[in-house]
Amino acid sequence: MAAKHSKTLRQQTGGKTPAVGKAKTTASATTTTAASPANTASTATGEVVKRARRTSHRSIREATPVTMDEVLSLASKATKRADKSLLVICGGLSHERDVSISSGHRVQGFLEEAGWTVHVHDMDSSLLPYLTDESTRPDLVWPLLHGANGEDGSIRDVLEMAELPYIGSRAKASRTAWSKPIAKNVVRMAGLQTPHSVTLPESMFRELGVEPVIDMLLGSLGLPIFIKPTMGGSAMGCTMVTEQSQLTQALINCFAYGDVALIEQAVTGTEVSVSILEFDGHPLVLPPLEIWTPSGTYDFEARSTPGPTEFYVPARLDAKTTQAVSDAALTAHRALGLRDISRTDFIVDAQGQPQFLESNVAPGMTDTSLLPQSALAAGYNLPELYTALVQSVLDQKRTD
Numbered sequence: 225m226a227a228k229h230s231k232t233l234r235q236q237t238g239g240k241t242p243a244v245g246k247a248k249t250t251a252s253a254t255t256t257t258a259a260s261p262a263n264t265a266s267t268a269t270g271e272v273v274k275r276a277r278r279t280s281h282r283s284i285r286e287a288t289p290v291t292m293d294e295v296l297s298l299a300s301k302a303t304k305r306a307d308k309s310l311l312v313i314c315g316g317l318s319h320e321r322d323v324s325i326s327s328g329h330r331v332q333g334f335l336e337e338a339g340w341t342v343h344v345h346d347m348d349s350s351l352l353p354y355l356t357d358e359s360t361r362p363d364l365v366w367p368l369l370h371g372a373n374g375e376d377g378s379i380r381d382v383l384e385m386a387e388l389p390y391i392g393s394r395a396k397a398s399r400t401a402w403s404k405p406i407a408k409n410v411v412r413m414a415g416l417q418t419p420h421s422v423t424l425p426e427s428m429f430r431e432l433g434v435e436p437v438i439d440m441l442l443g444s445l446g447l448p449i450f451i452k453p454t455m456g457g458s459a460m461g462c463t464m465v466t467e468q469s470q471l472t473q474a475l476i477n478c479f480a481y482g483d484v485a486l487i488e489q490a491v492t493g494t495e496v497s498v499s500i501l502e503f504d505g506h507p508l509v510l511p512p513l514e515i516w517t518p519s520g521t522y523d524f525e526a527r528s529t530p531g532p533t534e535f536y537v538p539a540r541l542d543a544k545t546t547q548a549v550s551d552a553a554l555t556a557h558r559a560l561g562l563r564d565i566s567r568t569d570f571i572v573d574a575q576g577q578p579q580f581l582e583s584n585v586a587p588g589m590t591d592t593s594l595l596p597q598s599a600l601a602a603g604y605n606l607p608e609l610y611t612a613l614v615q616s617v618l619d620q621k622r623t624d
Contacts (some may be wrong), residue, residue: 288506289507289508289509290507290508292602292603294503294506295608296608299338299608299612303618307341308341308364308618309343310335310341310362310363310366311354311364312332312365312366313347313366313369313374314327314328314346314369315346315347315369316371316373317347317373318370318372318374320370321370323588323590324369324370324371327588328344330596331368331610335607335610335611337607338611340611340614347373347374352382355383362388363618364388364391365389366390366392367390369586370588374586375586376398377394377398377399377402378395380392380393380395381395383624389620389622390624391564391565391617392563392564392565392585392586393564393566393585394624400560401582402585404455404486405421405423407560408580408582410559411555411583413559414558414559415555416552416555416580417580419489419491419571419581420489421486421487422441422486422487423484424484424487425483426479426483434472434475441471447468448465448466448489448490449464449489450462450465451463451465451475451478451487453478453481453484454482454485455484461477461482463477464490465490491579492573493574494514494539494540494541494571495516495570496512496515496569497512497568497594497598498512498513498568498570499565499595499598500557500565500566500567501613502557503616504619504620507554509554510599511539511598511602512539512550512553513537513594514536514537514539516536518532535594537597544576545572548578549572552568552570552578552580553568556568556580564617565585565613566584567584567587567595568580568583569581569582569584
């Protein structure tokens with residue numbers, strides 16, 4: 225499978241080696257980020273998880289997972305693809321604009337290769353007229369906006385108001401996953417483990433004083449800790465803190481991307497990402513992908529700098545741990561009420577326990593993104609896989 229994966233990846237990326245990292249297979253690595261007990265969930269979070277569970281039971285069945293043959297059968301259905309107008313929305317004004325544009329055009333290329341009529345539109349003032357004009361109104365929308373507006377449920381609310389079917393999680397579920405502290409509480413109530421953390425707004429440091437709050441943080445969480453914005457992606461504003469002298473700058477970096485910080489305990493472990501695609505309510509859990517970096521953290525620099533990051537598909541875990549991580553990703557997908565596509569990130573700690581970090585409702589789809597790498601490693605052809613997803617949603621005749 226390793227040789228097949230390497231060959232297919234080069235073919236799917238137009239003969240180019242991925243710019244960030246190298247895809248590999250086999251045996252054991254460590255990275256640093258998160259672990260330990262949990263905060264007690266609030267009553268409000270309890271209501272969120274109850275709603276999410278009700279939603280997830282409707283959207284993802286407890287029945288058998290979809291097989292490769294079923295995916296290929298769905299992809300080969302005789303829909304007149306050129307007669308269907310698909311719209312990919314990407315870009316926007318978030319910090320992740322460039323990644324979003326790259327994701328959008330990659331997906332457009334693969335779908336066009338499969339015979340679909342695909343248009344790409346930026347998130348700008350001309351989008352709403354495009355969506356509502358009968359001459360341009362698409363049959364299906366694939367929102368590939370990363371960051372705010374794309375993953376916080378906003379664009380999905382707009383599409384639902386326009387009664388346009390779209391690929392991906394509904395607005396309410398997206399908002400739940402977008403807030404990392406809320407998502408952590410939801411999956412914790414569903415039985416997953418997630419690092420002990422606190423959530424503090426920038427105003428707390430201004431009103432109580434930076435040094436007293438830092439002293440309390442260190443007394444409660446100790447070191448190392450991981451600091452990141454409660455909302456955001458691509459590891460922007462995220463910092464691993466191993467020494468007290470690094471804390472102030474780490475908080476400054478975090479607050480440059482958001483007003484509230486999530487501060488987690490950090491432990492040594494294996495960083496793993498699991499992607500899920502969903503076909504008519506049946507899940508396809510792709511092979512766990514392991515991320516190895518020389519620094520031990522998959523931060524923004526590691527994501528954007530060619531060379532040092534290495535990816536292993538499947539992750540270098542034993543069979544029992546691999547199954548545990550896959551099961552945990554499916555649990556998170558269901559508990560958060562997600563739909564169609566998601567990617568969930570974990571740290572597998574020294575005891576082989578997956579520690580939930582976050583779930584992403586609009587994972588990157590570039591040639592170096594994690595979901596496409598996992599799909600290729602599993603033997604899927606990307607035009608066929610994306611076609612099956614599109615066909616599944618069209619068959620459901622959604623109004624949201």
